[in-house]
Amino acid sequence: MPKTPDTAIIQIARNTSGARIVLDHVTKSYANQPVAAVEDFSMTAEPGELIMFVGPSGCGKTTTMKMINRIIEPTSGSISIDGRDVLSLNPHELRRHIGYVIQQIGLFPHMTIAENIAVVPKLLGWSKNAIGDRIDELLTTVELNPRDFAHRYPKQLSGGQQQRVGVARALAADPPVMLMDEPFGATDPITREKLQAEFLRLQDSLGKTIIFVTHDFDEAVRLGDRIAVLSDRSQIEQFDTPANILASPANDYVASFIGHGAAIKRLTLIPVTDAVLGPVSESSGGPITVCDTDTLRDALDSLVLTGLAALTVVDEARRPIGSISVDRISAVLGADVATPTVQASRP
């Protein structure tokens, strides 16, 4: 019989659409290691925020993340979720309300996909019917047909499908907080992009507070509400929106992490409609058009591909609403550089 969890955990659990996570001067030193893996780390994640940890291998991303669900205990400092100090909570009960996806996925090989997803709901004492409904709902959410997949075993799934199940399993009990350690790491670029798109769509409707670890800066730009660029000992070099980091990296370290093509990466964040569109007459026409839901990056792509000076922008009904050119794209970036502190919203 599960014993009744304490009230603090129940309160955290009720808040299924995001909790505030506060890390306050958190340090972790592993035994027999001369330097700390994480040193004096402070950060606040607002409810519903998707925060990306980016940094080179060994900088302490995983260690920092795992202290939130107490897989690793901090040496000093405090961590709270919705104002409750996690160190004062029963770790097993706490973890049932924090979705956890690890890089190696770690599906249970002896259980079917349905049984894998049912683990946490079972621990929480849900009824059989509720669990069954939830499994169908989640598999549908991650675009795996329940009829096809519920009764398969993990080894009968491709890597990408397994990662979706890993995400579905972490979402099972509708936790307010999700910790995701390179959840799409083991997939090819195409599958990865597809999973990222699905994940963004999912997060738009769920609004969980998510800590997402990656060492792929492009992934961070694509998914994050805010990105924490980390260096050794989990030092925060910059913590800001993707647009602001791309527009004005805080230092050389961040700039080198962004790598080449910062301007082009920024374009992926800006919708075409943010540009001052020219008159339709400016465009030389032709079959290639830009949709008003596309990003400036898509527009530039089409411009380069066609070699035309300007392209027609069309709305959903494919009615022309204006034209876009390289000059007009550059103008948007220029404006952004001038006001680097403006909080750009996610695409």
Place this chain on the structure above:
Amino acid sequence: MTGFDFSRLLHFWSQRWPDILGLIVEHIAVVAISLLIAMVVGVGIGMLVWNRPIPRSVVIAAAGVALTIPSLAMLALLIPTFGLGWTPTVIALVMYSLLPIVRNTVVGLREVPPAVMESATGMGMNQFSVLLRIQLPIAWPIILTGVRVAAQLTIGIAAIAAYVAGPGLGSYIFQGLSSLGSVNALNFALTGTLGVVILALLVDALFVTITRYTTSRGLRA
């Protein structure tokens, strides 16, 4: 010494089949009881020591030593304390079974991928649930292989138990050996030996079936 005569052997069987059947049942019973005890004890010990390096090495070394004691010596050593018959036999068979069962339990539990362990812990299972609901089922085919090896071992060793007046087919073998030269000496020895061999083959087949039906389909190759 009389030469071998197949028709005499058949005659020997037709005369004594109720007796032979009784010995076979005894043999199966003593092996089954010993294996059940060894499984409970061995898997239990394995669960206790699998993640503790020193107790683990000590237990496996001790079980290894037990296995090197010649069976006659082991049985003789048990007589002063436990007397004759079933008790010393079962104790000896359990001791011989422990090594393969404990070792395979430890190996099986340790072989569960760290990622699987971590996601189980990360989902809020305590150490005991992880052991019972994740590790044990994943280790199960490996543990059963240990039991299977123990079964082969004990079917053979049980035959020696007739030395301490233990149950089973061994009594025919010993009777044959102690009456060499008599009319039925060879028939006794041959019947006992054949019985043991056939039993071993049947039990092995049984284990293949058990493994198949008790292992999750997700773990089968």
